[in-house]
Amino acid sequence: MEKIRVAIAGPRGRMGSEAVKMLMKDETLQFVCGVDPKYNGEDVGDILGLGALSAPFVPDVRQALETYRPDVLVDFTTPHVVKQNMVTAIEAGVRPVVGTTGFTPEDIEELDRLCRTQGIGAIIAPNFAIGAVLMMKFAQEAAKYMPHVEIIEQHHDQKLDAPSGTAVKTAEMIQAARQELRQGHPEEKETIEGARGGYYNGFRIHSVRLPGLVAHQEVIFGAVGQTLTIRHDSINRESFMPGVNLAIKKVMEHTGLIYGLENIMV
Ligand code: NAP
Numbered sequence: 625m626e627k628i629r630v631a632i633a634g635p636r637g638r639m640g641s642e643a644v645k646m647l648m649k650d651e652t653l654q655f656v657c658g659v660d661p662k663y664n665g666e667d668v669g670d671i672l673g674l675g676a677l678s679a680p681f682v683p684d685v686r687q688a689l690e691t692y693r694p695d696v697l698v699d700f701t702t703p704h705v706v707k708q709n710m711v712t713a714i715e716a717g718v719r720p721v722v723g724t725t726g727f728t729p730e731d732i733e734e735l736d737r738l739c740r741t742q743g744i745g746a747i748i749a750p751n752f753a754i755g756a757v758l759m760m761k762f763a764q765e766a767a768k769y770m771p772h773v774e775i776i777e778q779h780h781d782q783k784l785d786a787p788s789g790t791a792v793k794t795a796e797m798i799q800a801a802r803q804e805l806r807q808g809h810p811e812e813k814e815t816i817e818g819a820r821g822g823y824y825n826g827f828r829i830h831s832v833r834l835p836g837l838v839a840h841q842e843v844i845f846g847a848v849g850q851t852l853t854i855r856h857d858s859i860n861r862e863s864f865m866p867g868v869n870l871a872i873k874k875v876m877e878h879t880g881l882i883y884g885l886e887n888i889m890v
Contacts, residue, residue, distance in 0.1 A: 630653055630694055631657050631688050632698045634700040634701035635659075635660060639700035640658070642861040643868055644672060645674065656679055658681050689712070695718065696875060698868065699724050700724055702724065703724060703726025703785050710735055711735070714735070714742050715738070719875045725785055732748070732881065749884060751839070752885055753858050757885045766852055768802070770847050771802045773843060773846075774830065774844050775791050775842070775844075777841045779831070779837055780835060787829045793884060805827075807828070839858040
């Protein structure tokens with residue numbers, strides 16, 4: 625069986641470097657190059673301290689795709705560049721598997737259309753941890769019966785976007801199941817701006833940023849005389865890698881954009 629050729633955009637980052645190690649452990653996958661404006665031409669494995677991998681850094685996505693002909697582009701970069709990276713890949717017939725967050729619903733629709741025009745697949749997962757996907761599913765189920773809810777997400781202090789992609793996805797799933805309701809006292813006033821968090825369709829999302837945290841989320845439901853808390857913690861970035869591995873394999877069999885790991889879990 626031919627190996628799936630994989631390029632990684634952002635291979636020096638916290639997630640990207642974990643993805644390089646994951647590829648090294650899977651004999652059905654071949655890491656061909658890293659896309660990064662720095663370290664042009666140097667071996668990614670050497671720079672990461674993993675030993676030579678015969679996969680160089682290439683400064684630009686288009687050049688990486690033309691020269692190293694990957695089947696899949698894994699992206700763990702930043703919200704500023706990820707959409708253009710995806711467009712470049714899809715137009716070149718290369719299937720993106722994306723963990724970088726910060727997409728709008730319009731972006732998702734546009735990228736899906738582009739995938740279908742090109743006849744290839746793409747996967748964006750705001751959270752590649754299986755436990756986080758279960759947390760979202762359980763929260764959606766609970767929202768049917770307990771519509772009073774708040775989301776508290778906690779991440780390391782270097783995260784660029786707030787709320788997290790996971791919190792937004794959880795909110796969308798809750799919204800799809802929950803009866804319409806604007807929570808809280810109608811005359812509630814904030815004496816410190818932002819104290820009540822971000823407003824999403826009648827409920828609130830709170831973002832905590834501190835060094836020492838990785839990726840954590842609580843969904844708290846309230847009803848008369850009781851609360852229910854559903855919590856997920858990623859305690860290291862290895863937690864995301866079985867999901868990335870699965871997405872690389874699934875994206876080869878699909879046409880159109882899949883948004884969310886739950887759509888490929890059997
Ligand atoms: P990070 O450590 O800052 O890594 C990002 C990497 O991308 C850095 O090495 C950065 O290089 C590089 N980069 C910046 N601009 C680039 C460009 N134009 N082309 C190629 N590489 C570029 O961030 P992280 O913690 O790995 O997170 C990356 C993304 O994944 C974030 O959006 C985060 O929210 C998301 N994330 C997703 C999941 C999930 O399960 N889906 C889990 C965790 C994180 P410099 O440092 O030189 O700028």
